Amino acid sequence: MAPEEIDLPLEDLVLRRWEPDDAPRALAAVEASLPELRRFMPWAMETPTLATVGAFLEMAWRPPESFGFGLWEPDGQVVGAAGLHGRRGPGILEIGYWVRSDRTGRGYATAAAGALTNVSFEHFAGVDRVEIRCDPANAASAAVAAKLGYRLDRREDVDIEAEGQTGVQLVWAVSRATWRPSAGRPARPEARTRR
Numbered sequence: 001m002a003p004e005e006i007d008l009p010l011e012d013l014v015l016r017r018w019e020p021d022d023a024p025r026a027l028a029a030v031e032a033s034l035p036e037l038r039r040f041m042p043w044a045m046e047t048p049t050l051a052t053v054g055a056f057l058e059m060a061w062r063p064p065e066s067f068g069f070g071l072w073e074p075d076g077q078v079v080g081a082a083g084l085h086g087r088r089g090p091g092i093l094e095i096g097y098w099v100r101s102d103r104t105g106r107g108y109a110t111a112a113a114g115a116l117t118n119v120s121f122e123h124f125a126g127v128d129r130v131e132i133r134c135d136p137a138n139a140a141s142a143a144v145a146a147k148l149g150y151r152l153d154r155r156e157d158v159d160i161e162a163e164g165q166t167g168v169q170l171v172w173a174v175s176r177a178t179w180r181p182s183a184g185r186p187a188r189p190e191a192r193t194r195r
């Protein structure tokens with residue numbers, strides 16, 4: 001079982017289990033990021049509303065299949081999301097994420113994905129492999145995986161029905177044996193300046 005709240009080693013960020021009451025703040029973050037989300041997140045193609053975001057949040061925490069978190073700054077703003085998903089089969093968890101557009105480039109996704117990789121191996125005894133999947137054109141997402149020490153495992157044809165997209169995905173993976181729990185931690189988090 002994943003913890004409901006995870007402190008990140010950057011900017012006092014927290015990953016906190018989504019609750020239905022978070023819908024207005026989650027919607028604001030999605031609306032502020034729509035052009036960027038729409039490049040790579042099929043769910044963002046439909047115009048989001050309080051109802052659709054609320055319905056998503058209702059389904060975000062479904063142990064043992066899915067653990068969806070909001071990414072929160074200390075003042076209570078939603079600045080992204082990240083999740084752990086068991087949809088790739090036994091012994092595998094997949095991490096997904098997005099960051100509010102005005103907060104990209106600060107290490108937020110790397111901090112979130114690194115923390116969720118730690119959780120995968122520390123809290124799920126049967127998990128031996130964690131994956132991050134991205135579109136080949138998504139250089140920022142690939143950079144997150146690479147910075148964390150994930151290896152590019154393969155390119156995979158995407159199942160249109162399941163993924164809501166066409167084409168190919170890059171499958172990045174790390175194993176329990178090769179994961180370094182400190183991967184992706186900024187050496188001096190306080191030294192990262194806001195742009």
Ligand SMILES: CC(C)(COP(=O)(O)OP(=O)(O)OC[C@H]1O[C@@H](n2cnc3c(N)ncnc32)[C@H](O)[C@@H]1OP(=O)(O)O)[C@@H](O)C(=O)NCCC(=O)NCCS
Nearest residue numbers: 040097098099104105106107108109110134139140141143
């Ligand atoms: C992908 C995404 C989550 C990255 O979030 P982020 O918080 O900016 O990520 P980080 O700051 O931790 O790391 C991003 C890295 O990508 C690099 N990067 C960004 N754009 C890049 C580009 N076009 N080419 C190469 N590298 C790029 C950054 O330089 C950074 O690496 P660095 O720290 O070594 O400089 C964010 O851009 C996003 O939400 N995009 C839209 C949704 C999405 O694509 N989600 C992922 C689906 S798989």
